[in-house]
Amino acid sequence: MSQDTDQTRLDYLDRPQFQSLLDVLQDAGFRCVGPQVSDHAIVFEEISYVGQLPTGMVDRQGPGRYTLKDTGTGRFFYWVSGPQALKPHLFLPREVLWQVDRDDDGKLHFSSACGQPQGVAFIGVRSCDLAALDLLDRHFLQGDYVDSAYQSRRQQIFIIAVNCARSAETCFCHSTGDGPQVRGGGYDLLLSELDEGFIITSGSSKGDEILVRLPLRASTNQQHEQVRQELVSAEQQQRSLPSTDLNEKLMSQLEHPRWDDLQERCLSCGNCTAVCPTCFCHSEIDHPGLNGMTSEHIREWDSCFTSGHSYIHGHVLRDDTRKRYRQWLTHKLATWHDQYQRSGCVGCGRCITWCPVGIDLTEEVAVICGGDAHG
């Protein structure tokens, strides 16, 4: 046995000790947010004890289909994805950006509504979610203008990522290069889950500070080998996106008949944009108070599938679903490259699962870019 362990490598947390991770994080001032079962799906909500985690749950996903099943195993992270991960916690579905007070003389006083949020530790963040977070960072933080509301929350977070031990039927992150294994950085701690415990490593100095406070012991080579094997099997995904340059290809197919075919199926409901971890469109609206003296300037998620999204001077530029689906897909997979130097798709497959009519973008892309108009 001594050949099988490396005592200098203290990176194994026994499953019964997992509560200590939550305790240490809470002790360090973080509010913990992690996966839980709610309304028959995995969602990220505040948690404080291990019993709230979706122990033994796996998700069965397909186009327009999501069910959870209890496998009876002790694993916390054997599910793959829920409808949402980090996006709604950093880019809120609705928030007040600033407010204005009007005095009796009609003078206006503007004040920012951005507060100083408490730090949040996210537990169970997937590789695709980290890639999506990087894209949101590029959009809200790394351009000419910094979004202070997003920034104030982003600066306070602590990320505990987890490698995927399996993939869902809808996953295609391996083809986009965004998973299922967490590579590169972007996390503070990284978990690889095994039946009896976790291999845990740090990816930042903040991660180091938490790690040293955990009751770790040495992992075995056999455990590392098992993690490796599970990752290899998770890479065997049923769906993929072509690795060719979709920017040029899609933008040269703007009149493809498949867009008309999509119009027949797509309900323009916007579910895909709501569950997409990188969709960032939002509206700004004003909500005057009943006292007539204050008004709030609010932003809330919008979708390029609404008629209001392209409204200008009394008419709607994208006045049918064909144009709206084309806007969404060409932006996500083509012009995103021009804006952020990579595709806007991280291969999480949420838009496939949560589409009420089961439209599968990988299939649409294959038809539109493959030249087969009849799919």
Add this chain to the structure above:
Amino acid sequence: MDNVGMPHEAEVVEKIIESKSIFTLRLRFTDPQVQASYRFLPGQFNMLYLYGAGEVPISVVSDPLDEHIFDHAIRAVGRITNALSRLEQGDRLGVRGPYGRGWPLQEMEANDLVLITGGLGCAPLVSVINYVMRRRELFNRFVIMQGVKHSDDLIWRSRYQEWQQQPDTQVYLAADQAGPGWPWTTGPISALFKQAEFDVARSKAMLCGPEGMMFVAIDELTRRGMPESDIWLSMERNMQCAVGHCGHCQYGPHFVCKQGPVFSYPEVRQLHWVAGF
């Protein structure tokens, strides 16, 4: 750092009724320091905020050298612009800006300038006209072409007459439909190109107005031999944040509020005539 997304208070110094639906608000920030540091380029826009109603992007039409006041010509077409039309002298509103990329006027010096506008499209170019008139010696021939649907839609008629009197300046106006006493051309804007005199090899064109009109004008200009890279146009899209974050103003790879609203034609040619972008 200042919160880039939050307006500053401004007051209406003067309101000018230009036509039944078009009015000009002359504004000044109430905080003298904000006013003193406010600079814009012709072609840029501000977000105007009306208390309780919301924000709307409007281009600045005054001369950028005027440090005391800035003007917005506004057509009352929607909920917020209609409400803005009820503002009077002394009323307060919020202003943030300027945003976007303006016209590259310094690069255009020593050239003929050809301005082609349609509808109220001339608003983003009125500041250019004011700018050029004050620096007439920096540019060569100055051609102003404006098309309107009906002759009654023309605002600033006296200003066009005034501009026509300036040295080396040509003013051509066309109305698709003309009422009695219309001294200019009746017909589409393309009819004006026969009259305009400019050297296509040493000209810069600036276009603003409905996209169909601009694309017709681009065809006319390129047919006369003007290189596409000498043609500049101002685009309009739904804009809500003005900083490239809300996503409404996307035009293919561009955020019109940030990379535009002024583009050189080759930058936007890809989607020329593709409806829905």
